[in-house]
Amino acid sequence: KAGVTQTPRYLIKTRGQQVTLSCSPISGHRSVSWYQQTPGQGLQFLFEYFSETQRNKGNFPGRFSGRQFSNSRSEMNVSTLELGDSALYLCASSWQEGPNYGYTFGSGTRLTVV
């Protein structure tokens, strides 16, 4: 059974550009959550999607958005990139909402903004 797959693994973007990150959950998992990890702020919740609907949102500016497709794959988009957006972006999937249902993280996408 394949794990959570995030693409790309590494990305370098210029300030002001936008970026789209992809997350393919474990087969059968319908919930996908996104987290940002930085040395200064640690792991911060971005948002959660379940059955193509955003169920929960963290305290990030509107430049951060996401969506989920009918096959449960999810994308997150960051527009007008800032240097501070450099981080490891992690997604986690579970078959139901909530961490009680096999909450598994992917390896992340390392985004560097220059």
Place this chain on the structure above:
Amino acid sequence: GQQLNQNPQSMFIQEGEDVSMNCTSSSIFNTWLWYKQDPGEGPVLLIALYKAGELTSNGRLTAQFGITRKDSFLNISASIPSDVGIYFCAGQRETSGSRLTFGEGTQLTVNP
């Protein structure tokens, strides 16, 4: 953003020693999770706790959900070099859906 208070921030121990780390919060959590993260990888779930007072083991790892629901601890017995990594606690509140609040992490170094 709000985080759990995780202690210690780092530990340097000899192989074979036992390790203990904890997380505390001013808020009540319904679920406590402990993760380990290796460099360049995502966190891997070690132990999940769902009930106040619950004590759960996973091999050499033991974790407990505090009675007050505001804290949790993780013990690692007889540490080995592959235990090296960053350990995170995470809590989930009843009103927060799937949202996890993470501790700052404990960096564990094991000297052979």
